[in-house]
Amino acid sequence: MSQESVEQAIHRAGGALQLLRNSPIRPHTFPVAAEFTNWRTEQRAWRDSVALLDQSHHMTDLYIQGPDALRLLSDLGVNSFAKFGPGRAKQYVAVNPDGHLIGDAVLFHLEQDHFDLVGHPMVLDWVQYHLETGDYDATTERDDNSYDRTPGQPPKVYRYEVQGPNAVALLEKVTGAAVPNVKFFHMCTFTIAGHEVRALRHGMAGQPGFELFGPWEEGEAVRDAILAAGEEFDLVRAGAKAYSTANLESAWIPAPFPAVFSGDKLKAYREWLGTAAMGSLGGSMDSEDITDYYVTPYDIGYGNIVAFDHDFVGRDALEEIAKNPRRTKVTLVWNADDVAQAIGSLYQSDELPAKFVEFPKARYALHQSDKVLVNGQLAGISMDVGYIANERAMVSLATVDLAHSEPGTQVTVVWGESPNTDKPGVEAHRQVEIRATVAPAPYVQFARSTYRDR
Structure with a gap:
C-alpha cells in the first residue's frame, strides 16, 4: 500500500471524480510479448x-487459508457457497452495502480451508481489508502482479x-x-x-x-x-x-468502476486503501454524481450469480434491486463508417481530430465510461471497446436501460472527453458520436451457448 490513502488523495484533489479523471494510472497491460505473429x-x-x-x-493472487476463510468469502460474496468444495472455482462477485459492484475475480477452492482469489486488485483489496479488520481466523499471502511485485x-x-x-x-x-x-x-x-x-x-x-x-x-x-x-x-x-x-x-467486462469512492459507510476502507491500488477514469461520462458511474451485478450480467441463501454485505440492497433491475449487459456493434470517419479525422488538418482509436483494444483508462445515448438522452454506459478480427467489427461491452436492450436497437456512443483530461493517454481531441447497434452479450453465438454447456 502507498503512504497516501485514497481518502487523503480525494481530499487533496478536491473530489473523487477530479482525482480519477486526471489519474496518471494507465489501463492494465500484460507484460508479455505484444505479438508473437500478429x-x-x-x-x-x-x-x-x-x-x-x-x-x-x-493478475494478482490472494491466497486465503484458515478455518474461517470460507466464512470470510461468504460474508463478502454474492455467490452461493452451498456446494463449493475443493476442486472447483467460481466468478466471485462482491458489492458494497448499497448493492453496487466493487469487483469480481476468479476464486479457486484449492484444498480444504485453502483458497486462491485471482484477478484485478479491486475485490482482493476488499477481502483483505475485511480480514484485517474483522474477526476471522485466517491468513493471507499476496502475490502481486509483475508490475507491483518486488523487482x-x-x-x-x-x-x-x-x-x-x-x-x-x-x-x-x-x-x-x-x-x-x-x-x-x-x-x-x-x-x-x-x-x-x-x-x-x-x-x-x-x-x-x-x-x-x-x-x-x-x-x-x-x-x-x-x-x-x-x-x-x-x-x-x-x-x-x-x-x-x-x-x-x-462478454466479460474487466474493470467496471468500483463503488468505493463515496459515502461514509466506506470511509474507513478508503482510509485503509492506498492510492497504488487506485485506477483511472476515462470516457465521455460527465456526471458530477459519482454514483452514476456505479453498476450493480444485474447491470453487467452477474444477476444469475447472486444467491440470497446466505447473509453478505449488500444483501438487503440487492434484494430490492433484484425486484426491478434497471439495466442489463449488451454488446454494442459500432458503425463501421463512423469508426472510419473518426480514424480519418487524424489525417485532416482543418479541425481537431477525434480521440485516437487504438487497435485492437481502444480503452484508454482502467475504468472506461462512455455515454450511450438514445435520442440524445443517457441510456447506459459503454465500458470496454476493441476490435474483433474474427467478426471484423469494433464492439464495446455496455450496460443499457432495459427499454433499449433488445438486439437491433440503435444507440449512439459518445467517444472522447469534454473537456480533455490530464491522463497521459489523452491527447487534445474533440468528441464524436458513433452510431452503434445493440447485440447480445456474448456477441459470438458459440460463446453464448456451446462453450458453457455442461
Missing part, C-alpha cells in the same frame, strides 16, 4: 485452431490458457492420456513434462479450453512441452494485444 492471426487461433496465452504476470522476484505460479477447438486434442497429445470430462469451472490434474499440472476447465474467449497452473519453476518446462506438441494442431502463441481482446468475445 494480433489478428492470434485472435483467430482461439476460434479456428488453438491458442496459448500467458496469464502469469498481469527480480518471479510469480509464485505460472498460469497458461490453452483454448480453441483443438485444445483438447493438443492436451491429450502432450499428456499422453485422455482428457477427463470436466465440467465448466471444475478442476482436474494433468501430467506434462513430468510435472503435475492443475487445470481449470475454462474458456476466456468463449472457446473450449483449460487454464493450467503450477509452481513457477516448472512453468518453462510445461510451456515448452505444449509448444513442442502444438505444431500439428496449429498452435499459435497469443501475445498481449490479442489477449487483451479475448473478453470482448465472451
Whole structure:
C-alpha cells in the first residue's frame, strides 16, 4: 500500500471524480510479448485452431487459508457457497452495502480451508481489508502482479490458457492420456513434462479450453512441452494485444468502476486503501454524481450469480434491486463508417481530430465510461471497446436501460472527453458520436451457448 490513502488523495484533489479523471494510472497491460505473429492471426487461433496465452504476470493472487476463510468469502460474496468444495472455482462477485459492484475475480477452492482469489486488485483489496479488520481466523499471502511485485522476484505460479477447438486434442497429445470430462469451472490434474499440472476447465474467449497452473519453476518446462506438441494442431502463441481482446468475445467486462469512492459507510476502507491500488477514469461520462458511474451485478450480467441463501454485505440492497433491475449487459456493434470517419479525422488538418482509436483494444483508462445515448438522452454506459478480427467489427461491452436492450436497437456512443483530461493517454481531441447497434452479450453465438454447456 502507498503512504497516501485514497481518502487523503480525494481530499487533496478536491473530489473523487477530479482525482480519477486526471489519474496518471494507465489501463492494465500484460507484460508479455505484444505479438508473437500478429494480433489478428492470434485472435483467430482461439476460434479456428488453438491458442496459448500467458496469464502469469498481469493478475494478482490472494491466497486465503484458515478455518474461517470460507466464512470470510461468504460474508463478502454474492455467490452461493452451498456446494463449493475443493476442486472447483467460481466468478466471485462482491458489492458494497448499497448493492453496487466493487469487483469480481476468479476464486479457486484449492484444498480444504485453502483458497486462491485471482484477478484485478479491486475485490482482493476488499477481502483483505475485511480480514484485517474483522474477526476471522485466517491468513493471507499476496502475490502481486509483475508490475507491483518486488523487482527480480518471479510469480509464485505460472498460469497458461490453452483454448480453441483443438485444445483438447493438443492436451491429450502432450499428456499422453485422455482428457477427463470436466465440467465448466471444475478442476482436474494433468501430467506434462513430468510435472503435475492443475487445470481449470475454462474458456476466456468463449472457446473450449483449460487454464493450467503450477509452481513457477516448472512453468518453462510445461510451456515448452505444449509448444513442442502444438505444431500439428496449429498452435499459435497469443501475445498481449490479442489477449487483451479475448473478453470482448465472451462478454466479460474487466474493470467496471468500483463503488468505493463515496459515502461514509466506506470511509474507513478508503482510509485503509492506498492510492497504488487506485485506477483511472476515462470516457465521455460527465456526471458530477459519482454514483452514476456505479453498476450493480444485474447491470453487467452477474444477476444469475447472486444467491440470497446466505447473509453478505449488500444483501438487503440487492434484494430490492433484484425486484426491478434497471439495466442489463449488451454488446454494442459500432458503425463501421463512423469508426472510419473518426480514424480519418487524424489525417485532416482543418479541425481537431477525434480521440485516437487504438487497435485492437481502444480503452484508454482502467475504468472506461462512455455515454450511450438514445435520442440524445443517457441510456447506459459503454465500458470496454476493441476490435474483433474474427467478426471484423469494433464492439464495446455496455450496460443499457432495459427499454433499449433488445438486439437491433440503435444507440449512439459518445467517444472522447469534454473537456480533455490530464491522463497521459489523452491527447487534445474533440468528441464524436458513433452510431452503434445493440447485440447480445456474448456477441459470438458459440460463446453464448456451446462453450458453457455442461
